[in-house]
Amino acid sequence: MSQMNTMIAAHPSVQGSTNEVLIRATQEFYSCAQMCISCADACTAEDQVEMLRQCIRLNLDCADLCFAAGSVGTRRSGSNEEVIIAAIRACQTACTICAEECEKHASKHEHCGICAEHCRRCAQTCEEAIGSIR
Amino acid sequence: MSQMNTMIAAHPSVQGSTNEVLIRATQEFYSCAQMCISCADACTAEDQVEMLRQCIRLNLDCADLCFAAGSVGTRRSGSNEEVIIAAIRACQTACTICAEECEKHASKHEHCGICAEHCRRCAQTCEEAIGSIR
Amino acid sequence: MSQMNTMIAAHPSVQGSTNEVLIRATQEFYSCAQMCISCADACTAEDQVEMLRQCIRLNLDCADLCFAAGSVGTRRSGSNEEVIIAAIRACQTACTICAEECEKHASKHEHCGICAEHCRRCAQTCEEAIGSIR
Amino acid sequence: MSQMNTMIAAHPSVQGSTNEVLIRATQEFYSCAQMCISCADACTAEDQVEMLRQCIRLNLDCADLCFAAGSVGTRRSGSNEEVIIAAIRACQTACTICAEECEKHASKHEHCGICAEHCRRCAQTCEEAIGSIR
Numbered sequence: 001m002s003q004m005n006t007m008i009a010a011h012p013s014v015q016g017s018t019n020e021v022l023i024r025a026t027q028e029f030y031s032c033a034q035m036c037i038s039c040a041d042a043c044t045a046e047d048q049v050e051m052l053r054q055c056i057r058l059n060l061d062c063a064d065l066c067f068a069a070g071s072v073g074t075r076r077s078g079s080n081e082e083v084i085i086a087a088i089r090a091c092q093t094a095c096t097i098c099a100e101e102c103e104k105h106a107s108k109h110e111h112c113g114i115c116a117e118h119c120r121r122c123a124q125t126c127e128e129a130i131g132s133i134r
Numbered sequence: 135m136s137q138m139n140t141m142i143a144a145h146p147s148v149q150g151s152t153n154e155v156l157i158r159a160t161q162e163f164y165s166c167a168q169m170c171i172s173c174a175d176a177c178t179a180e181d182q183v184e185m186l187r188q189c190i191r192l193n194l195d196c197a198d199l200c201f202a203a204g205s206v207g208t209r210r211s212g213s214n215e216e217v218i219i220a221a222i223r224a225c226q227t228a229c230t231i232c233a234e235e236c237e238k239h240a241s242k243h244e245h246c247g248i249c250a251e252h253c254r255r256c257a258q259t260c261e262e263a264i265g266s267i268r
Numbered sequence: 269m270s271q272m273n274t275m276i277a278a279h280p281s282v283q284g285s286t287n288e289v290l291i292r293a294t295q296e297f298y299s300c301a302q303m304c305i306s307c308a309d310a311c312t313a314e315d316q317v318e319m320l321r322q323c324i325r326l327n328l329d330c331a332d333l334c335f336a337a338g339s340v341g342t343r344r345s346g347s348n349e350e351v352i353i354a355a356i357r358a359c360q361t362a363c364t365i366c367a368e369e370c371e372k373h374a375s376k377h378e379h380c381g382i383c384a385e386h387c388r389r390c391a392q393t394c395e396e397a398i399g400s401i402r
Numbered sequence: 403m404s405q406m407n408t409m410i411a412a413h414p415s416v417q418g419s420t421n422e423v424l425i426r427a428t429q430e431f432y433s434c435a436q437m438c439i440s441c442a443d444a445c446t447a448e449d450q451v452e453m454l455r456q457c458i459r460l461n462l463d464c465a466d467l468c469f470a471a472g473s474v475g476t477r478r479s480g481s482n483e484e485v486i487i488a489a490i491r492a493c494q495t496a497c498t499i500c501a502e503e504c505e506k507h508a509s510k511h512e513h514c515g516i517c518a519e520h521c522r523r524c525a526q527t528c529e530e531a532i533g534s535i536r
Contacts, residue, residue: 205331209309
């Protein structure tokens with residue numbers, strides 16, 4: 001059991017019965033956000049940065065929406081799942097579109113390949129997280 | 135013309151033809167986020183904080199999604215409006231649900247009334263912003 | 269009196285005696301964050317983006333620290349001013365360094381000039397905000 | 403080697419010679435931010451929430467500054483370490499003060515104990531991260 005699991009298990013409204021799929025998902029959202037921030041910065045440093053403009057933007061958009069989904073998903077919004085689902089859906093859209101863009105540059109730039117892979121997996125995790133809530 | 139308008143008008147891909155509805159919207163997203171952070175803190179300080187638990191959470195969720203919509207909307211994601219729309223839709227959901235909760239406490243707590251009003255207006259702004267993009 | 273002032277005046281621990289200097293400062297932190305996000309995106313779109321790498325990074329760093337200072341300053345951390353001051357100091361450092369970099373490009377890129385001006389003013393506001401707390 | 407290490411090793415300005423202490427630190431900043439968000443939410447749900455007001459605020463302040471330090475530290479601000487150090491110093495202050503507050507409630511609330519432990523460790527990590535940069 002991860003430390004985050006132990007943490008959430010100690011929540012007075014949870015009392016041990018954690019949604020482990022959602023907890024793992026929130027951790028992946030934060031990790032994907034960091035990957036995207038790092039990829040944007042690596043793209044900025046590339047010789048051919050002018051080919052990577054759209055990638056930089058989508059990386060930063062994706063990071064913002066991953067962070068929001070991570071924080072909203074970490075907070076237990078009581079009986080209201082609608083906000084969590086909205087946050088995760090937006091995160092999923094951003095991850096999917098960011099992955100598509102990163103994949104175009106994966107053969108030239110290893111960081112884009114790594115980032116694309118994370119975003120693809122994160123979009124899949126979003127699906128599972130939503131499934132675990134409903 | 136606001137300073138933010140002048141700023142975005144200086145963007146090389148914009149060159150003066152700004153979407154003023156979207157720019158105003160992004161400013162309102164940030165301002166609504168700050169309102170929600172302030173309302174959550176005021177709720178935490180209330181004598182009857184145990185009545186305001188759900189309000190605190192929804193305030194914080196709303197702030198996170200407003201910030202993300204503000205930043206994604208500020209960035210010009212090239213020809214890709216899908217991410218901006220996803221971010222604004224999530225923001226709108228959070229604003230609507232936060233407003234509903236805040237309204238329940240508006241008669242007792244002025245800050246909840248002010249916050250509810252901002253969230254309602256922000257949800258409406260989301261609609262206009264999406265309309266301006268499409 | 270701004271709406272944010274009214275909001276914070278309604279806080280049970282404030283009861284009307286707001287620190288208007290700090291409130292205005294928090295609003296400027298968020299506004300400076302947005303300017304920096306916009307400047308980073310405009311830099312990314314410039315023909316000579318390879319000259320603006322450091323500017324893009326410092327803009328994004330500055331945005332992150334402005335947001336944090338805005339949110340920490342909005343929340344009334346009870347009797348503990350040390351965290352607020354730490355947040356504002358970090359914001360001030362980022363604003364000063366970002367302004368220096370943006371000024372180098374101000375003659376070529378209007379957005380860098382606007383951003384530099386905002387960051388300079390924001391660094392000054394940080395000083396005033398810290399003075400208002402102590 | 404963690405995935406984040408592989409990612410940053412692929413950065414064109416890094417080319418394999420990563421600062422592993424800093425990379426691990428940024429991951430811990432994000433993880434500490436999530437812990438603090440979770441602790442704030444658990445505190446909000448406690449029967450004796452009125453005893454935990456200061457804890458909730460400091461948790462949220464700490465989360466904001468941990469996120470900023472994580473993102474600034476992930477981005478390679480070229481030759482400019484001053485901003486990274488400022489961000490990490492602010493994070494360290496917030497972690498230390500949050501840990502002190504959480505420790506007061508650790509005997510009653512397990513989540514405060516877990517959070518205090520993370521914040522203490524994170525404050526120590528800040529020190530090591532700064533040492534690794536200079």
